[in-house]
Amino acid sequence: MTSVVTPLDPRRDQRARSFAHRVAPAWLHARARGIPLAVLGIVAVALAAWWCADWLVHREWSTGADSRVPVVAGAPLLAVVLASAGLGGQDEELERSTAVRWRVRRLGHILGMTLLIGCALVLIGLWEPREYGAFELARNTLGFVGLVAASAPVLGSRLAWVPSFAYAAVVYLAAPKPILTEAAWWTWPLQQWGADLAVLVVVALFVGGTALYVMKGARPARDADE
Template sequence: MTRLHVRSRYGPEVVAGVMVVALLAWAAAEWLSSRPYFDGPQARPPVAALAPVFAAVLVSVTLAGADEELERSAARRWWPIRLAHVLIATAVCAAALALTGLWEPTRCGAAELARNTVASVGLVTVATALAGAARAWAPVIAYTGVVYLAAPKPVIASTAWWTWPVQPASAPLAWWAAAAWFAAGLVLYARNGARVAADREA
């Protein structure tokens, strides 16, 4: 049953996609850190902010089945499956991206990649529960894009609750924000699953 669930949600394809994102993140960090206009940690934010978004968008593909109503009609409790689904998907994505940053944390930012993956998956799961999996990619892309452009430069620690995508690992508020988004998404998705009506309209 577990294998069928994974296959029906495009699990193998998404895992392969996450590996591609991780490799591209590593290549981008390598290239940016070699540019003369970036000095060490200054090369970190673009990769740390954007790579987790792409991974989270891939996760959103797995958050709704081909027939969500049919799945819900099955005589089984779905919330433990949804809970495990999100936790495992987040762990795989965070580990894959963080590993690309371990080669030189001061440049790529393994901790930032892991934190932003947790937050981005949280945003995606919130959007899935409220608007449906077909639209779940939009809020995380829009939010991260706005923050990347609008956040104070240099970053200010007191704004970390909303500028978490571009904050360093040393900003506690950014971690709390990531945890809050992830917890909200986990609860909403585990309880409600993907919003069926929105997916049908897409």
């Protein structure tokens, strides 16, 4: 004899309520932080980066894999800037007064955005992963996430993009050409995967930035955000 589960089954009702209890607030939180829009933006950035990388490599006078340097530096920067708005709430001080384990949630934010951006960009860089491809895109994602995370407690989530943006803009032009591995400690966004120093700096940035953000959170804005 088979059992028939009716809509009024209390076990199912409990499960549904439990699911709603867990998912609905998370969805609300994600919406409040603009995450769905950021996800769409990240997908758009990944697709645009794919097209740009292909165009740069196949245009006349292309120097090969080196041509992808602007994409390898720019795509993670743009994706991280898009996601950075979600590092702070509409009213940080009000949010912090709620009974929520904010440190765990902040860690989730950082790991989630790193994973999402990393996966989206790694997928588009798989043709030549070690020559300005997936490896470098993943490394730069970690580096820019670390920079943005370290900036949020100091400048707030609205301005957390400023240091990464200014840094990338200057490094792209100021880095010695051809790119020297000795300068990897400050030219890490432009280095090939083989530059160990670049990886070390990026890991330090990511760990330091994440720790700072998890402990302190984004600096509350002086006035209510739009």
